[in-house]
Each structure stands twice: as structure tokens, then as C-alpha cells.
Amino acid sequence: MEHIRHLGIVGLGLLGSSILRAVKSNYPHIHLHLFDGSRQVCHEVEALGLAPRCAGSLAELHECDLVVVCVPTGAVATVVIALAEGMKRGAVLTDVGSAKQMVINEVGDRLPAHVSFVPGHPMAGGEQSGPGAGREDLFAGKSCLLIPLATTPTSAIERVEGFWRALGAVTCRVDARQHDHIAALTSHLPHLIAFSLMETFGDQLAINPQTGSFIGRSFFEQIRLASSDVTVWTSIFEDNTAALLSQTEHFIEVLNQWCAILQERPVELHGKISHSSVLANRLLGRVV
């Protein structure tokens, strides 16, 4: 955090307010400059005692060394471009969006030379939204992916890396195309699965009300993501369509193979389940 005396946070929902909480607690000497487009969110932040006041406009963030943009992915480019012009020389902008290639394309060469933009994506969140849902330790031990462009100055990348590490995250630099493809698998597809499972359950519930007696922990766990913020996820699905489609199609193929095995070659079930179980136990850190 050594290069950051003035920190800006734009968007004070789950992620933005978690950053706010973490910085307030652990780096009280840093001056915070907060902005949210929604007056109601600003009032909530003030009512929660997280900040005395929010800025009235983006222009008020001009003296920040780093601004973290925490708005839905579809709005990131607009905010970054709007902010950049007024920022002081050497300022760095970053974001927390789940889809990167589109933002990079939209920002393109539209930033002034005295400001840098380092797209980012902390692998942290939750299905709850709004400033009240934020948690000081949300980023502790989580991966934060950074997607710098070839033209991004090293000092700017390092400032953003230093920021996330100070919040306890483990940073990792990746390529935008790769990022979008893998995030589609590990984050966007799980949400699409939860939405689809919820829909399938709704169809069944309409036929048979007893369906409600059949819900165990495993089912609740697998539909939890379906209760996520609608605006945020509409934006992510719109902004990472190609990669999400490709991963969903691959997943459907895998499901079709399961159907074929169930129907025609049940003798292969044990091996197939075992393969996934070994992988899952390894990933979950258990002895296999």
C-alpha cells in the first residue's frame, strides 16, 4: 500500500464495501474517496457508519492514487473512461469485473496517457448484495486475477498487486481471452447451472407440491448461487457470452455422455464416478 495515500472506490455494493471495510480497519491512514451512482446505496453506507459521506461526482476522485471500480461489468468501461480524464498524473484505475475482454475492447485507446488501467478480478463474492453484505475479510486467501495489457507500465501493475496483497489476496497475472474462458467455467457456468436447476425445480414444484419435502443440504447448496444479484449476473452473461456458451456446450456434452452411460453402459458408472471423485477430493484437499 506504500504508493497509495488516496484510494477511490466506485460502487459500494458487496465488493466495494468489503474493500472499504478492509482498508478502514487495516490502513486507517489512507484517505478514502467513495462514489456510488445510487443515492440509496450512499445513504446505506453512511447509515452503516462505513463513511461520513460519499462524493457527489466522479470528478471528486481526481487526486486518488488508485481507484477500484466495483460496478456491474457492463458499466466498467464507461466509468473508467469517465474517471480517467480528470485524474492526476500517474493515477491507476482497476476494476473487479468477471468478464475482461469486452471491457478491454471498450476502453481501447480511449484513456489519456497520464493514467493507467489494470483490469482485475478477485475470485471472491457471494450471493448477497449491497453495502450491508460486505465483509472485511472477503478477499483473505482468495485469488485475484490481473489482466494487464502489453502497454501497461510495470509500476501500475505492481501498485494494483500491492493493493490486493495488502487485503490478503493472492495475485496472478493472466491473459484476457484465457481469463474469460476459464472464468466462464469456474464462475459463470456454476451460476447458469444454479439458475437452470432452480428452473427445473420450479417446473417440478408446479406439478407436485410434495417436491418441497425433498430438499436436502446438497440441493440448497447447489441453488444458492441462483439467489445472486440479477443485475450483476445479467451483465456478466451479456459481457462474456461467447466463452460462457462454449463452456456450457461442453458441459451439455458431458451430461449427454452420462445419459448414454446410464442408459446403455451402466457398467461404466463406477469408473466415471470414481474419476470425478478422485479429482474432487484432490481439489478439496482431502487425502484420496
Add this chain to the structure above:
Amino acid sequence: MEHIRHLGIVGLGLLGSSILRAVKSNYPHIHLHLFDGSRQVCHEVEALGLAPRCAGSLAELHECDLVVVCVPTGAVATVVIALAEGMKRGAVLTDVGSAKQMVINEVGDRLPAHVSFVPGHPMAGGEQSGPGAGREDLFAGKSCLLIPLATTPTSAIERVEGFWRALGAVTCRVDARQHDHIAALTSHLPHLIAFSLMETFGDQLAINPQTGSFIGRSFFEQIRLASSDVTVWTSIFEDNTAALLSQTEHFIEVLNQWCAILQERPVELHGKISHSSVLANRLLGRVV
């Protein structure tokens, strides 16, 4: 528990040992008769201090008022038939398997008249297995579905209901065909999804090792079920194939609709996500 002085438990894994723990703690006057086909499991139960000894054969359970059969679904019918002949008059047998129609067909009219069988299915479990994974409170507040046949005496059904209620579960009577169809959706399909997502992740990991940096809480949560016991789940998939296939095919259809909307009608995304989100929030008990 008033009609139960001698309780038998066959199979001392996660579910059997959870029943054992709950009964020992809360109903110490009940005589427990335990059996497991695996010597190693018996040794584990004894080493954990859960019981001084396990029975050497099923025949030793003859004086039980109720026997709960906690073996993989594929073995339930065999155990029930093997047990029944030697049981005292009026004894009741039940099980905890996830698939019911097949067990009911297999048991058929092969039980002697002096014994009743009430198939059951507590909606409780976990991805951990073995006697060490059991928990005294595993059934507290959970649904336990009972699937009595038209010929089952009311007194037998009530004995099994009383047993589960004493362990804190909420009982509910359902029809076997309905049970298998809904359990396929709310329990078996979530497992199949977890296995498939794990497999899809494995495919991606083989192409790009950076995939490992992209794992957030939501992904871990959605693949946890993939680490479940291989034998148990092979048996469930084999024993409830038709219903699981039908639910999986419906789920694939829903996924295909998502793909079509992503590709051709993104304007519908918000409404579609919103529909699932409302349902999920309602189910998870949150204010929408």
C-alpha cells in the same frame, strides 16, 4: 420410541453411525444391536467407542423391534430378505436408501407375514463417509420420507415415524414412483451435475494449469458433492436410472434454452435470471 426396546442398525457408515450416536445419547435405555458386513468398519465403530461390539451375523438381530438398514441401495433388498425370516413376530424393518421402487420390487412378496418393511429415505447425508463421519444431529430438522405399501399395517408405519421424529426429523409419506422421480431431481441430479462439472474442469485443467487459480467459493461448493462415496452413488445411479435419466434430460433441455437465449435473445436474460432468483430467494427463506 415407546415401542422400541431393541433397535438394530445394519451398516455403520455415515447414516448408520449417525443413528447410533443419536440413539446412544438420547435414548440410553434402548438396547442396540449392530451389524456391518465389513470387519474394518466394525473395528472402527469399536475403536471410536461407539459400541463395545458388533454382532457377528444378521441372525443375532432377531429380537429387535425395529431394524434400520443403512447399506447402499443395491444391497437393501438382499439384507431385508435375509433379516426378515429370523425376526420375532411384529418386528419392523426400514431402510435409508435413495431409490425406492427397485427395492420394493425386489422385496416383493418375499417377506414372511410376521414382519413389516417400511421403506424410508431421510433427506440427510454428506460427502464424507464411514463411521467417523457420523453426527448425532444429522437428522435434526431434516425431512424423512416414508414410502409404505398399501398392505403395510398402520402400526408399523407409525413405529418408523415415531423413530425418525425422536431423532428430530420431520416425516412425510409419499408414493414410490413420485419419490424416485423427485429424489432424482433434488438429490441425484445435483450429484450428477457435480460429477459432470468436475469432469469439465478436469478437461480444462489438462489444457491450462492456470485454471487452478480461478477457483472461488461458489465453484468449490458446486463440486463438493463430486467427492461423495463412489460405491454409494454408483448404486443409487444404477437403482434409479429411469427417473435420473428423465430429470437429466429435462435439465439438459433447460440448459439448451439458456444457450439459445445467450446466443439469439440476450434481451431475455434479465427476466430469466430474475425468475430463478425470486424462486431461490423464496426457497432459501429470504425476503425477495
